[in-house]
Amino acid sequence: MSTAPPRLLVVDDEPDLRTLYELTLLREGYEIDSAGTVAEALAHLQARQYSAVITDMKLPDQTGLALLRWMDQAGRPEKAIVITAFGSAENAVEALKAGAYDYLTKPVDLRQFRLVVGSALGRQPAARAAEPASAPPRAGAGPSTAQRLVGESPPIRAVRALIDKVGRSMAPVLVQGESGTGKELVARAIHDHGARAGQRFVAVNCGAIPENLLEAEFFGYRKGAFTGANEDREGFFQAADGGTLFLDEIGDLPLAMQSKLLRVIQERSVRPVGATAETPINVRIVSATHKDLAAEVAAGRFRQDLFYRLNVIQIRVPPLRERLEDLGLISARLLARIAQDAGVSPPPQLTEAALQTLARYGFPGNVRELENLLHRALALAGGEWIDAGDLGLPDTLLDDNRCDSVLDALEVPMTAAPVADGLSLPEQLPTDLAGYLDEVERAILLRALEQHRFNRTAAAASLGLSLRQIRYRMARLAISVGEN
Incomplete structure (x- = not known):
């Protein structure tokens, strides 16, 4: 018995871009319906169910946010991917808070476009699907991760409810809590509750890496880039491609590295040390800190724009x-x-x-x-x-x-x-x-x-x-x- 391919709804008022998205997705084996306005999109949604909805943010009659809010109020199961203008960080964050699975910025990189759509539908990226055995074993994989968050008190039940909700999206999550409260356990549970559960979970302690090695460790390097670089090596972002990168103690990163990290999150690509070209990456970011990052921003020790990008959804882990x-x-x-x-x-x-x-x-x-x-x-x-x-x-x-x-x-x-x-x-x-x-x-x-x-x-x-x-x-x- 053959399974029907996923059907997607593409919403964009520019015919050329809409055609480009349709052709790209048709080549991936999806069935496509399209709309040029929010009203047309709602008519499609009321007529049938889709696997995912891909919508531009700026539409003639309403915004893509209005479509997201309607889907949320109607309890629709479709994953939503929003396309927004380059540099519109506020729109992207607003879309994620409104329930979008992920967002893309214009001009859309088609490889990234295919990866995000595939991730939303639970399809493994080709680069990782061929090497499941090479992925390191993850402690606490599967439902046992959430079960390790023991307790029935209202604070820990609230944490579990948030994990269940945010695990289904790509929204960046900031986990805050004192040392020893189980922030990494929360991050692993978020990973295990999402479409990326079968992919890699890479945990990085930002405070444990010497400052002069941060760029090479995060972004990788090419052979001959510096003394001792005898071979190409991938960084944390490449290692987590298709999965989740957990940045523990993000508040300990120096300002210079914060700037580079912000660019990677915005561009969704990394340039290894010694390389001339950037490599696209598909990574979900979950970060954690015991510090009050808002106070760190006020003191000038943490970039406000990076804090804005990381703090889309915040989970506070209660102390014992x-x-x-x-x-x-x-x-x-x-x-x-x-x-x-x-x-x-x-x-x-x-x-x-x-x-x-x-x-x-x-x-x-x-x-x-x-x-x-x-x-x-x-x-x-x-x-x-x-x-x-x-x-x-x-x-x-x-x-x-x-x-x-x-x-x-x-x-x-x-x-x-x-x-x-x-x-x-x-x-x-x-x-x-x-x-x-x-x-x-x-x-x-x-x-x-x-x-x-x-x-x-x-x-x-x-x-x-x-x-x-x-x-x-x-x-x-x-x-x-x-x-x-």
Whole structure:
């Protein structure tokens, strides 16, 4: 049985360009319908479904953005590719935010045109399709990557929902978060949720490359380009062609390299060191940083135009202290993996005291620090259970972190102030500061529960907490009330 070729809709008001696009796509084996206005395009879309829609931005009756918004509101499944005037960065970014899969700038490079359309339809570029075995194995490939983002707290569920949404487009994504929160894991999940899942994922730590080697590492070089260049070598962009390039700690790039990176993103081509011609590339960019790039732009340390290009969609990865209710799930998953690597079966479990001790710690190093801590604890415990003493956290460190983060952990907004009436710190803090803060938190929770007749949902809302969060805190502080 033969499968019908994909049918595409091409929307452009210039007959010559429309014919050029049609002929190019017909040679690739697609079936084509065309339109010269948004109204004609809508008539086609209402009559049938397409695999993809390719539309110019500037049309006689409306803009291509109007067509994108109609498709989004109608829940249309077609991938949309927008063609915009050269240098119109604002239009390109606006199109990506409106749901476009990708964009092309005029004059359109036909090779790039074919690659983008093929990528939108899930067709592998010819250069990569012939060499699947040469692609390095990717850790966490497939759905298991997203599953490694453990937790059911609202912040991590929001991250997973964004990953699922942005994975289907080519829009550049900026992942922001503190060190150790799992930014690369998020980037891999974005790659695995898109049409490029079968292609290469190349991760680059921008802060780990000496400045004098940046250009050669990113763009490659030709034999004889400099002393020691004994053969041609591809750079990160060529290695990721057809797939995803993850630029970790993008905020550490020097300004001179930022300028070159911006040009590559705009032109979609690279010129290796020592080469005279540019090579087209088809790469999705996902970047990450622990820095506030907006502040870096204001300070003159990061280019505003590059920030504008990279920050089309932003995903903030929450620190561990903002999702302590996930601590038990994360610890169990980490212990299972650590035990498997160490050949320990069954994996040890945390006692309630150990879990409470972890919940009192601020985790400045986030999940990465938790993993290192559990590595050490497993080695020290040597049994089926890991107790608080096996964690190796000094009491003074717990107290300091508890004092710094107790209000953040409670997440009590200003509107919740009446709940805490009558509660105040003593003139002289007690020796057992961590225990005292637990009592303060317990009193606040009890006061809120009493005011709302022990309705946990209403009490949680008054404190700015979710039902899951108040349940976790009640369990940790041994507060038990009847079911409502």
